[in-house]
Amino acid sequence: MICRRARERSGEPAMRGPMPSLDAMEKIVPARGMRFPLTGARNTASQYLTASSHRSFVIAGPRIDDFEIIAILNTMAKRTTKAAAKAPTAVTKVIGYIRVSTDKQADEGVSLDAQRAALAAYAALYGVEIVEVIVDAGESAKTLQRPGLARALAMLADGAAEGLLVAKLDRLTRSVRDLGALLAPDGPFAAGKAALLSVSEQIDTRSAAGRLVLNVLASVSQWEREAIAERTSTAMQHMRDRGEYTGGRVPYGWALVDGGRLAEVADEQATIARAREFAAEGQSLREVATALAAEGRFARNGRVFFPAQVAAMLRAGDAAA
Numbered sequence: 001m002i003c004r005r006a007r008e009r010s011g012e013p014a015m016r017g018p019m020p021s022l023d024a025m026e027k028i029v030p031a032r033g034m035r036f037p038l039t040g041a042r043n044t045a046s047q048y049l050t051a052s053s054h055r056s057f058v059i060a061g062p063r064i065d066d067f068e069i070i071a072i073l074n075t076m077a078k079r080t081t082k083a084a085a086k087a088p089t090a091v092t093k094v095i096g097y098i099r100v101s102t103d104k105q106a107d108e109g110v111s112l113d114a115q116r117a118a119l120a121a122y123a124a125l126y127g128v129e130i131v132e133v134i135v136d137a138g139e140s141a142k143t144l145q146r147p148g149l150a151r152a153l154a155m156l157a158d159g160a161a162e163g164l165l166v167a168k169l170d171r172l173t174r175s176v177r178d179l180g181a182l183l184a185p186d187g188p189f190a191a192g193k194a195a196l197l198s199v200s201e202q203i204d205t206r207s208a209a210g211r212l213v214l215n216v217l218a219s220v221s222q223w224e225r226e227a228i229a230e231r232t233s234t235a236m237q238h239m240r241d242r243g244e245y246t247g248g249r250v251p252y253g254w255a256l257v258d259g260g261r262l263a264e265v266a267d268e269q270a271t272i273a274r275a276r277e278f279a280a281e282g283q284s285l286r287e288v289a290t291a292l293a294a295e296g297r298f299a300r301n302g303r304v305f306f307p308a309q310v311a312a313m314l315r316a317g318d319a320a321a
Helices: 002-009 045-050 066-086 103-108 110-126 147-157 176-183 208-241 266-280 285-294 307-320
Strands: 028-035 056-059 093-100 129-137 163-166 195-198 254-257 261-264
Touching (some): 093 147, 110 129, 110 163, 129 147, 266 307
Parallel strands (some): 093 129
C-alpha cells in the first residue's frame, strides 16, 4: 500500500505479518493516541483523521497505518449493514378500538365500517398487526367508563398487545382531563408502557414528539367542545328573552303556541303577580301558597302550590320584571 511504501522510504519499519482479522480489529482497548469510531456507518479518511470527539482506541495487535485501518473499518461497516438488513423487523401488535356515540349509528354500522377500514389500511401501510378490534356501540366519549374500552385497557395491561389503535382521537376521548389520566405516569399510555396510535391525526406516543402532538390536539378538541357549549347557551338565552320555547316543561304563567313561541296566560300571570305581592309583605313561601289557595288560586293540577312552585313563580316574575 502507498502508506506502507512511504513508511519504508522514511526509514520506519513496515508492518510485518498478516493483516489483522476483523475479529482482532474488534478487540479494542481505551488508550491515548489513535482516534476512530467503530460504528456501522461508513468511515472516510477525513472522518477518521478528524474524529477528535470520540474516545481514543488502539488496535490490539500489530501496528498498521491509517489507511489500512480505514479499509478494515469500511469492511466492518459493510458486514454490519448486511447483518442489519437480514435481521427481521419487529412488528407492533395493537388492539383496534372503534366507537359510535348513538344507537342509530351502531344499527346502521356505517361509521363503524369506516373506522374498521381505516384501521386496516393503517396496519397494512405501517406494518402493524391488529390482534383484535373492540367495538363500543352507542357509547359517549364524555367518560372513560365504557365496557369496550375497559376490556381493551385490560388486554394491554395483560400484555396481549403493545398499543391501542384508533381511527380518530375523539373516538377514544373528548376530554383533556381523561386524556391526561390515560397519559399520566400511572396511566395505561405512560412513557414506557403501551403506545397510543391514531390514524387521522398521525399520532404515535412511542416518541416524545408524538406525545406532544397528542396533548396539543386534545387541548384544541376540548376548547372546541366548550366553545360550542357557550354558543349554544347564548343562543338559547336569546330565544328565552324573545319568548321562544327552548324545550322542557312549559313554565307556569305561559303556554306554547304555534311556531314554538311562548305566550302569556292571563289567569296564571295574575296568580304570579299576587304571589309577588304576598312575598313583598314578608310572608314565607308556604304562607304565600296558603294565601293563594284562600283566593281560589291553585296549581295546574288543582292542588295547593308547593313552596318550591311558589319560589319558581317568584323567580319567573323577577326575571320578567
